[in-house]
Amino acid sequence: MSFEYIQSALAARHAEGLLRKRIVVEKASASRIQIADQQYINFASNDYLGLADSLEFNTLVCTEAGSRSSALVTGYLDIHRQLEDKLCSVLGYDAALLFPSGFAANTSVLKALFTPQEKQLSAAVFQDKLNHASLLDGGLAGCAKFVRFNHNNLTHLRSRLEKTKADSKLIVTEGVFSMDGDQAPVSEISVLAKSHSAWLMVDDAHAFGAVGAQGLGTIESGIKPEILVITFGKAMGCQGAAVLANHDVINYMMQFNREFIYTTALSPIMASVALCQLNRLLAASEARHKLQVNIDYFKWLVAQTNLSPIPSDTAIQPLVYGSSENVLAAQHKLKEKGLWVGAIRPPTVPQNTARLRITITAQHSHEDIDKLVSALVEGA
Secondary structure (H helix, E strand, O other), rough: OOOOOOHHHHHHHHOOOOOOOOOOOOEEEOEEEEEOOEEEEEEEOOOOOOOOOOHHHHOOOOOOOOOOOOOOOOHHHHHHHHHHHHHHHHOOOOOOEEEOOOHHHHHHHHHHHHHHHHOOOOEEEEEEEEOOOOHHHHHHHHOOOOEEEEOOOOOHHHHHHHHHHOOOEEEEEEEOOOOOOOOOHHHHHHHHHHHOEEEEEEEOOOOOOOOOOOOHHHHHOOOOOOOEEEEEOOOOOOOEEEEOOOHHHHHHHHHOOOHHOOEOOOOOHHHHHHHHHHHHHHHHHHHHHHHHHHHHHOOOHHHOOOOOOOOOOOOOOEEEEEOOOHHHHHHHHHHOOEEOOOOOOOOOOOOOOOOEEOOOOOOOOOHHHHHHHHHHHHHH
C-alpha cells in the first residue's frame, strides 16, 4: 500500500517517546501561560524582554493587511524600506532583505549562495555541529562541500580550514545556541575566518535584543559578520526576519534567493509591528538589566544545589536528563506544581541529551524562580 511508512514512522516515534503534539494555548505572556483553564508559570518562552504581550495599535505606521505580491513585483512597500533602513542603521550594514521567518532566511541564504550555477566553482561551508536545523538544511541543500566542526572548537575548525582547497569559504555559527544557551566565540572565529580568507555568517536569533547592554548581540562585541541574520520572533516579540550584508550580497540574493523571489512579501502590518517592536527593543535597557539580574539569580540558586545545567550565561538554561522518558517525567512533575518548561528531545538535540530547556525572562519575579529551582531539586 502506498505511503504505509507513514503509520509505521508515527508508531515508532510514539514508542520512543518522541511523538510531537500541539498544545492549544489560551493565554500567554513571557512569564505566565494558560492551558486547559490551568495557569502555569511559564519558563518556555523566547520572549526574553516581555515585549510580545501588548502593542498600542495607534503606534503602527501601516495597518494594511497584505502586501499583495512578492517584493520584486509590487509587494515592496515603504514600510518594508523603513524597517530595513532602521535595521541597517542600528547594526551598521549597507542593505537588508526581509523574510517571513528565521528558518526561511537561514535556509534560503545558504541555498542561494551555493546555487547550481556556481557548481563549477570550489566552495565549502563550515558549520558548528550544534547549529540550528535551518542552517544545516540550507548547507546540505547547497552545492558547496558541507563541513561540520565540533561545537565551539576553534582547533577543530582551524584544522578543517587548513585542509580545504575551496576558493569560497563560509563559516556559519549561531550567536547564542538555541538548545545549549552558550555563546559562540565570534571574535576568535572572525580572526580565524580572516586568516583563511573565509566569510562569517552568524544567526543572531537568540542574541539580538537580549545580549549586550544595547541588545545588539554579536555586533555589540565589535564583530561585523559578512552575513548577519536577525529574527523578530524572540526578543522582538513579533514575527519575521532580516538578512543583513553589503549591497552586492543583498543584490545577489534578490537575483538567486528563490524563497525571497517567489514568496509574497512580509505583511505590511507585520513589518509595521516589527518596526515598532524594534524601537521598543532598543529602548528596553531596563528590561535587559532585569533579565540579567534574573539569569544571575537563577544561576546563584542552582549553584547551591546538586543540579548541573549546561553552563550558560544567557536566558537559555538547559538541564539534561538523558533519556526522553526521564525528561518527560521531570516535565510532568513540574507541571503538577504549576510550572511550564519545555522538554526537548531528539532529533532536536543529540541522542541521550534530552533536556528541560529553561528560559528566563525579564518578567519573571524572584519568587517565580524560587519555585522553579525548589521544584527541580525536589524532582531530581
